[in-house]
Amino acid sequence: MSSLPPLLSSLVKGPALLPIIQADTPHEAVAIAKALADGGVGSVEVVLRTRQALAAITAIRTALPNLLVGAGTILSAADANACKDAGAQFLVSPASTPKLLEAMIATGLPLAPGVATPSEIAMAYEYGLREVKFFPAHLSGGIEMLKALSGVFRQVKFCPTGGIGQHNLAEFLALKNVFVVGGSWLTPANLVKAQQWGQITALAAEATAIARQIKTAA
Template sequence: MLSLPPLLSSVVKGPALLPIIQADTSEEAVAIAKALADGGIGSVEVVLRTRQALAAISAIRAELPELLVGAGTVLSADDANACKDAGAQFLVSPASTPKLLEAMIATGLPLAPGVATPSEIALAYEYGLREVKFFPAHLSGGIEMLKALSGVFQQVRFCPTGGIGQHNLADFLALPNVFVAGGSWLTPATLVKNKQWQQISELAAAATAIARQLKSAA
């Protein structure tokens, strides 16, 4: 059995928020990260959806050493290892398979594998994992599903992502089995395209205020 890495909840910094960064260049990624940090964010997830994602992780680590920087959309062992080499401090995947879970665990980095069904949660549980990403949260039943899962998987905590915004953030964070909320609502593509960094900072500050009222990361 693989040795389990530290829990993601034990390393996440700041409010219980995990904004997603998707950038076409490392410079853009750093600008987004700075805007989020100015709004009170302490942890970010750079998704592997652009060619410059790995470079973006390295650049943010170099420019903002106080920020916790993870990698998302990890789909393979190659992804997991490349992210670790780039300096990622945690890993997040959109789904779970035995090979992917084993590869992510083997890096020694904190992780949140993606789940959408009880069977996927059970798979992660069999590997000893007690923190997972619930994705896509809204389409998979949202708050009511998380409430239902809490009775069956009493030791599992979730990072819901997908369909979360300022309008329902408090409802998700109020759930005892949610340890952090993720999503892209703090980094809208239109604001990034137009380099409206102050507006991103304002969105982050508003979300930070909500999160700190309910729960903060360690």
């Protein structure tokens, strides 16, 4: 197995936020990313849910070189390698299997594989991973589950994603075993479709203010 890549927490910039970008075109992706950056966000995750996702990663890296840009919805070795080639600086998956973990680790990129159960966390731990994505957070026990897991997996840090918004962001960030919080609440589809970039910037600024009061990424 390849040596472990750097920790994602060592790369995440600014507030401990990892908003999701889902865009139909590279141009739209850059507009979303710029709106988030204008609101103080330093890191984003482009999800592989559209045909132009890989091109979107490359476009954001070019247009906003100071923004940390990763790829999400990694489901295979092919996904992981394609995202690396497109310029992704880290990888996030919604789930974990041995083959997927090995493929993501082999890229040498920082990663946060998806977990929802103690067994999945233990599997990632056996691979030497100490940072994982807790998904879907709200359906997998949320804050109480993360509190329970903290007593058992004391060296593991989480990126909870799913069901998080401005209303509960502070509660998640206050947990000691949370290093960053992900989600799509800063980039709602209706605002993207209407090209309401100013409103996305306002949401990002509000979230950034909350995050900076509680936790700032390294």
